[in-house]
Amino acid sequence: FFFFRVGDVLLASSTADYMREDEVYATVGLINSRLDLVPTSTQQSARRTRIAMLNAKAGQLAVECAAFSPALGYFKTAIKLLPPDHWKSHFHESLNIYSSAAECAHIIKDSDERNRYCSAILSLDCPILDKVRAYHISTDGLLAEKRAESTAQVIPMILQLLDQLGCKLPKGTFRRSIRFLRGLFKLKRAASKWTLQTFQDKSTPPDATQVAITETLEKLALVAFLIRPELFPFFALETTERTLKYGIMPNSSTALAALAAIVGYFMGDFEASRNISEIALQMTDLPSNQHSKCSAMFTINATCQHWMKPLGSTVDDYWRAYEHGMACGDVDFGLRSAA
Structure with a gap:
């Protein structure tokens, strides 16, 4: 009881937004030691909610x-401490808490908890943008299960999400091929005139919907590369087109790197590939593309650099990609670069 009272006094005498990290942990630890003492009456709902937010x-x-x-x-x-009507009274806070809980559960491989929190979000009657994070966690979870039936569910789920976001990919292999070839030739013709400024000449940053679409397309590419290769190029194609139209997205550099590889391998235009990859590398220095820097560098190192300089000289490039990936948390592409 004493420790709970001390924590309660600390909470009452301060504001969570201005607490130091050690103060947050200390206060939460003291209060959580006796959660049974937290009042449950409706009159004390604000107090419970404040403890929940802490x-x-x-x-x-x-x-x-x-x-x-x-x-x-x-x-x-x-x-546990949120009020019963928290989806109405504290929607955005609840959404963030549930999504964060699902992500943590996914990382520590607690699939039951992950599914429970994701299901709670996906069952809500709310705008699709609010569900994107839960969709992404769900697809990551299905892939992590490494079962054929789970993996088979991922692409339909991603395509459904893209459709709800307003990005309707063509149905059927033939239509997708036509759409891809038409878009690819159009981008290739324009690529010789591109500079970094071409993508930066936008008065406003891209809206949340466009960012969500490109992030979802990137997830589609990672899965489709192995099991539905006809869908793989749409990440590079759609994201590059949207970057030209709306401005630089957080993963635009990775999309341009993938486009450079496609233009080089598929079309044999190594000069255009060089120009696109150079723009992608310049884009990785922008603050908005720091997290995708490692994946962009890896893609360029693995698929484009050997056309531009001796293969042995790319070792340092791989090492820089590895260092950046480990520093920013992109462990997947960081380790690929190290390998």
Whole structure:
């Protein structure tokens, strides 16, 4: 009881937004030691909600330290303390807590918890943009199961999400091939005139829908590369077209790197491929593309650099990609670069 009271006093005398990291952990630890003492009456709902939000903040801090198991514990406590009508009274906070809990559960391979939180979000009657994060976590979870039946569910789920976001890919291999070839030749003709400024000449940044579409297309490409190769090029094609139209997306550099590989391999235009890959590398230095820098560098190193310089000289490029990937959390492409 004493520790709970100390934590309660600390919470009452401060604001969560201005607490230091150690203060957040200390206060949450003291209060969580006796959650049975947290009042359950409707009159004390605001107090419970404040404790829930403090747990959510502790969870976010733990995620930043890669302490995903403790983070999940904080998020679960936050969910437990949210008011019964939290989807109405605290929608965005609840959405973030549930999504973060699902991500942590996925990382520590707790598929039951991941599915529970994702299902809660996907069953909501809300705009599709609010569900994108849960969709992505669900598809990542299905892939992580490494079962044929689970993997088979991923592409239909991604295509359904793209359709709801307003990105309707052609149906059928023939129509997809026509769409791809038409778009590819159009981009190739324009590529010789491209500079980084071509993609930056937009008065406003791309909206959330366009960002969600390109992120979903990237997930589609990672899966389709192995099991539905006719869908793979649409990430490079659609994302590049949307970057030209709406501005630079967080993964535009990776899309341009993939386009450079396609133009070089598929069309044999190594000069255009060189120009596109150089723009992609310039784009990786932009703050908005830091997280995709490693994947873009790896793609260029693996598929384009050997046309531009001796293969042995790419070792340093791979090493730089590895270092950046490990620094920004892109472990997948970081390790691919190291290999």
